[in-house]
Every structure is written in structure tokens, then in C-alpha cells.
Amino acid sequence: MNKHFSSQRIVSERRSRSDGDDVVLTTRIGRTYRFESAHRLPNLPDGHKCKNLHGHNYRMEVVMQGGLDGRGFVKDFAEMDAEVGPLIKLVDHRLLNDVEGLENPTAEIIASWFFERIPDCESVRIYENDDCWAEVS
Numbered sequence: 001m002n003k004h005f006s007s008q009r010i011v012s013e014r015r016s017r018s019d020g021d022d023v024v025l026t027t028r029i030g031r032t033y034r035f036e037s038a039h040r041l042p043n044l045p046d047g048h049k050c051k052n053l054h055g056h057n058y059r060m061e062v063v064m065q066g067g068l069d070g071r072g073f074v075k076d077f078a079e080m081d082a083e084v085g086p087l088i089k090l091v092d093h094r095l096l097n098d099v100e101g102l103e104n105p106t107a108e109i110i111a112s113w114f115f116e117r118i119p120d121c122e123s124v125r126i127y128e129n130d131d132c133w134a135e136v137s
């Protein structure tokens with residue numbers, strides 16, 4: 001195994017496969033967060049049910065990518081929590097339309113809002129329910 005170090009951090013990890021070829025490994029970590037919020041979608045036409053005030057039990061999957069540090073972590077999950085937790089507090093049990101940047105809180109725009117605010121983020125996927133999601137990467 002041939003590791004390339006950048007100060008304390010492994011920026012890529014090259015491994016030899018059984019067929020003799022070298023491959024560069026990409027490592028991702030992910031964590032699921034949940035929040036409950038109300039919203040209405042003001043840009044929808046009159047009569048669309050989602051123009052009315054309603055709520056969702058949102059689920060959010062955050063993915064980060066990077067080299068492994070000396071601990072063997074892309075990032076400690078606890079560090080992810082420290083970065084994502086304060087953002088969750090801004091939206092949990094809130095009317096999303098009142099949050100700056102979420103005046104039109106579609107799943108797509110909520111995903112983008114988190115993506116722009118989470119350091120080292122590779123993707124954010126927002127579920128409004130078990131079946132519907134939007135992802136930004």
C-alpha cells in the first residue's frame with residue numbers, strides 16, 4: 001500500500017488489487033439527521049396542496065469525502081455533528097419560510113441551503129417523506 005501524505009493528512013490511498021492493478025480509493029462517510037418543520041411553497045399555483053401550510057418529518061443524509069487522517073477518519077462523526085447540529089437548530093420546529101435563504105423551501109432549496117453551509121460536504125439529500133428526495137452535490 002502506497003500512501004501520499006500532505007502534512008498530517010492522507011490525500012489519497014493507492015492499493016494494489018489482486019489482478020496487479022493499482023487503484024486510488026475514494027472514501028466517503030455519511031450521517032443521517034432528522035428535523036420536523038412546517039413550510040408552504042409560495043411559488044406554486046393556487047389550488048396546489050403544497051401552497052398551503054403543512055409539515056414534514058424531514059430526513060437528511062450528509063456525505064463527506066476526503067483522505068484519512070492519522071485516526072483513520074475522513075472526519076469524526078462527532079465533528080460532523082458539531083458542524084451540522086447548529087444548522088438543524090435553525091430549522092427544527094420552525095416555519096422554514098421564516099429562515100433566511102429558505103423563503104421558498106422546496107426540498108431542492110433546503111438541500112442547497114445545507115450544502116452551502118456544511119464544510120467539506122460532498123452531497124446533501126433531503127427526504128420530505130420515505131419516497132421523495134432532492135439531492136445537491
Ligand SMILES: Nc1nc2c(c(=O)[nH]1)N=C([C@H](O)[C@H](O)COP(=O)(O)OP(=O)(O)OP(=O)(O)O)CN2
Pocket residue numbers: 041050054105106107108128129132134
Ligand atoms: N420537486 C419537488 N416537488 C415537490 C416538493 C418539493 O420540495 N420538490 N414539495 C412538495 C410539497 O412539499 C408536498 O407536501 C409534498 O407532497 P407529496 O410528495 O405528495 O408528499 P405528502 O407528504 O403530501 O404525501 P401524501 O402521500 O400526498 O400524503 C410537492 N412537490
